[in-house]
Each structure stands twice: as C-alpha cells, then as structure tokens.
Amino acid sequence: MLKNLKKPAVFLDRDGVINYNYNYVHTLKKFKFRTGVLRGLKYLSDKNYYIFIVTNQAGIGKKIFTFDQFKKLHLSLKSLFLKKNIFINDVKYSPYHTKAKIIKFKRRSNYRKPGNFMIKNIFNNWDIEREKSFMIGDKKSDYLAAKKSRLKFFYPQKNFYTQIKQIVNNY
Numbered sequence: 001m002l003k004n005l006k007k008p009a010v011f012l013d014r015d016g017v018i019n020y021n022y023n024y025v026h027t028l029k030k031f032k033f034r035t036g037v038l039r040g041l042k043y044l045s046d047k048n049y050y051i052f053i054v055t056n057q058a059g060i061g062k063k064i065f066t067f068d069q070f071k072k073l074h075l076s077l078k079s080l081f082l083k084k085n086i087f088i089n090d091v092k093y094s095p096y097h098t099k100a101k102i103i104k105f106k107r108r109s110n111y112r113k114p115g116n117f118m119i120k121n122i123f124n125n126w127d128i129e130r131e132k133s134f135m136i137g138d139k140k141s142d143y144l145a146a147k148k149s150r151l152k153f154f155y156p157q158k159n160f161y162t163q164i165k166q167i168v169n170n171y
Contacts, residue, residue: 008132008171009050009089010164011119011146016138017156018053026065028076036161041086043164050089050126054118056141057093061100089126092118113137114144119151132171136163 015021020032044051059065074091081088095102096109110117119135122128134152137143146153152171157163 006127006129007048007050009052009126009128010044010133011052011054011122011135011151013137013139013142014053014055017136021138024059024064026059026069026073028073031073031077034156034160036159038084038086040161040164041081042084043161043168045086047168050128051087052089052122053091054113054122054145055091055093056112057095058097058100060095061097061102061105063101067095090122092121094118114141114148116145116148119145119149123149134167
C-alpha cells in the first residue's frame, strides 16, 4: 500500500460517464469522449485526486471482444491521457456475467457492479481519503456499488467538467 499519500479519489464508471455508451465499446474508433471529460479529468489531476475507472465489461465474457482488445483500448487511452498530463491511477474491470460464453466468467460475482469488490480492491491498495471521495456512474448498479462502499454518488450531468468542478468545490 502506498502510505503517506492519502488523498481523495474519484471512481468513474466508463461507458456512459467517460465516453458515450454505444454498447460494447472496445476500439478507439468507437470511443467518443463525453462533453468536458478531458478537461474534467485534467482538473481532477490538478486538484491531486486519485482517478480510478471501475467498469463492468461483460463483452469479454460474452466473447463480443477479447481481453487483448480491451487492453489495447486502455493503453491507447492511457497514452492520450498522459499527453494531456492526466494520470489514471488504476482501471478495474469485471468480465463476469451470468450469460457469459467463456465458462470461467459465467457466474455471479461481487466484482461485477452492483457488487463492490473492484472498489474494495482499490481501497485495500491505495491510501484514500474516503470523506472527500466520490463516484460517478450512469446506472443503478453503479449507485449500489458506491452505496456499499460508503462513497458519495452522482449520476453524470451533460458537461463532465462543470459537474466535476462543482463536486470538488463543494467538498
């Protein structure tokens, strides 16, 4: 665990929060940032927040796309973010789904939201100031995962930057 680096964190769902949700987005070509996302992520970085992505990715388990395609997309995003001085501290994903075609992922799992094991894992490995931390997600499952983790929760607004600035300045 990284000690003496206690700071607030933001937990972000991916599809519907960071990018427009076009169902099983797994290529950079289909990945379109929502309004204000890059500016909002930069603002969070400048305000010294940890930034975590916690995302259900049933498309892996359902064989709609591969783990390698998911990884390639996130490496491309990481490169783009770094060029803008935005650092994503960790990305957690859950390939589990009861309708998965890959047997090892065909089950209920607390890693899949509304379970909160992705968030718990992050709290176990990072020194996070919980009181100032929050989550943004677009589904009830995101809300329930945040609630189980005792995190403030917000649904995404039209402009991510405006929303982030408002949340950060109110805490």
